[in-house]
Amino acid sequence: MNSQNTLKFVPHIPNNVPEVKVMVAPEGLWHPMTDGTWPLHPFAYDKWEIEELSWHDTCYIHAGLNPFLQFAVKGKEFLDLMEAVSVNTFRNFPIGKARHTILCNDQGKIIIDGIIIRRSEEDFICACLPDPAMFNTQLGNQFKITTEYIGDSNFFYQMCGPKSLQIVEEAARQDLHDLKFMHTADAKIAGKEVFILRTGMAGTLGYEVHGKTKDAHEVYNKLLEVGEKYGIQRLGRLAYVNAHCEGSIPQIAEHFATPMDPVALSGSLPRDSELLFRSPVDLGWEKLVKFNHDFPGKEALKKELEGPHNTAVHLIWNKEDVLKVMAGSMDPEKQYDTMDLACDYDYVRNNAGMHIDAVYDGEKMIGASSGRMLSPKTRDMISIGSINSDYAIEGQVVEVLWGNPESNQVRVRVTVTLFPYIKENRNENFDTETIPRPIFD
Incomplete structure (x- = not known):
């Protein structure tokens, strides 16, 4: 690093959070921006449980993907x-x-x-x-x-939770009730031109606010100001990672690796397993695959769909077994690998790695599990699994093998529940008419 450069907040968010003591690079990637500065984001603003409850009960604002590709x-x-x-x-x-x-x-x-x-x-x-x-x-x-x-010159803020529509509407002074899922609308916030996209990473009602970096602080502060009475919560990197898992949205580098980049693998998944990488079918995204044109992987995906294949499900980890793992990690004789409560993602992320465990039915490996987290709302330990579709049955019990190959490994019972994990009031189906329309002077 050039000695004249310093680690600092990205210019996309105000540097007015002195209570935040731990910072991380955006998405764990250490590289300078185009102006040569090295960007940082808050790892957490509050306890991760409090931050994560926001997408269920109030609304979060997250800026941690800036500067975005x-x-x-x-x-x-x-x-x-x-x-x-x-x-x-x-x-x-x-x-x-x-x-x-x-x-x-x-x-x-x-x-x-x-x-x-x-x-x-x-x-x-x-x-x-x-x-x-x-x-x-x-x-x-x-x-x-x-x-x-335009990653440096543009910003975008993610907002998710049942109060997100009211906050965005009041900040923009614009009725956005009729904005459909995955559609945009032009608006102004704090007098600055933005556009709003109805989408989100936590599964609940959510919106993104996009604009120019030169206007970022004014827009961000306006959203915080309006959101204060609605209980808005600033979201740090740790809690944001878990939004993908609870939202049933598999993510590269969190739930699966990509052939484009080398990866250091943690967990029990065999290092040569095909499930280190995933197909759209493995993730339950086959409806997005259209065979009316030529594209790389077309024949492979056709063949995959014609035979036995995997799909994506959630796995709910047996609480008794989880407690045994935690106790075993403190037992000098067992020394099971430590199971963090928050998530596995940052366990190895900054070493260009990820954590994936193998899923078994008896001695038969039937899939992979990743993105494990404790849901503060349901108090269940959950993960996303890509498993043989024959096992994608609500209530089906299988097992995750916990622990690296060189460790004392232990099996944890998990129960299959079908996508999505959050089944009510999801963004794509949310009836915005249940929220009062805004009235402006």
Whole structure:
């Protein structure tokens, strides 16, 4: 690191939280921003249980993904390009719509997934995906597009919980009740132009607020000001990680690895297992796969769906067995691997690794478990499993093998529950008419 550079907050959030003592790099990736500064985010603002209850009871605001991997793309042929490289189709993709987009290798394993947002006839935002110009080059530059990295110049804040709509509406002074899931609306907050996307990572009602970094502090502070009476909670990195698991949204580097990057694996999953990487089918995303066009992995995914395959479920860990593991980790003779309450994700994340356990029925390995967390709401230890679909039965009992291969391993009973874990008032189905419409002076 250059001696003239210092570790500091990213410019996307105000540096006004002196009570926060522990900071982390965005998503655990240590790299400077384009101006040479090294960004930091709060690891936690409060106890992780308090932060996590926000998406059930009030609303959180999370800025910890900034600066985000985002590209502004211009050119209608961008949709043809993305259809050539992803499992998705974009033949019905109206202005204002966002789409979860998945890219696979020839073996049908997910390389990366992200979001594409259509802002106008010719303008798009490509989020959490590589520069589309790279794909165009690989395909001989046959598509007329231009791209620009906007991760440093743009911000986005995630807000999730039953009070999120009221906070965003009051901050924007705009009725957003009719905004559909995965659609956008232009607005102004604190006099600054933003757009709002109805989506979220915790499964409950949620919105994202997008704008320019130069306006970030004013927008952030306005959302906090409005949200105070609704019990808004700032969300740190630790609690945010658990939102994906409880929200039934599998994530790269949390629930599965990607063939693009090397990974240091923790847990009982055999190091050569195919479940280190996942296909859209493994994650229950097969409805996003459209076979009406050619794309990498098409034949592999067709073959996978034609035979026995996996799907995604939640696993509820037996409490008696969990307590035995915890007791065994303090027993000098057993010395079981420590089972943290919060999550396995940060256990190895900053070493470019992740934690995945094998799932068994007797001596037969039937899948993998990852993203284990304690739900502060239900007080259950849960994880996301990719398991043989024959076992995807509500109430089915199987076992997770806990512990690294070099440790004393122990089996933990787990009960299958079908997606989603949060089954009521989910964002995609939430009836916003149950919330009073705003009245402005």
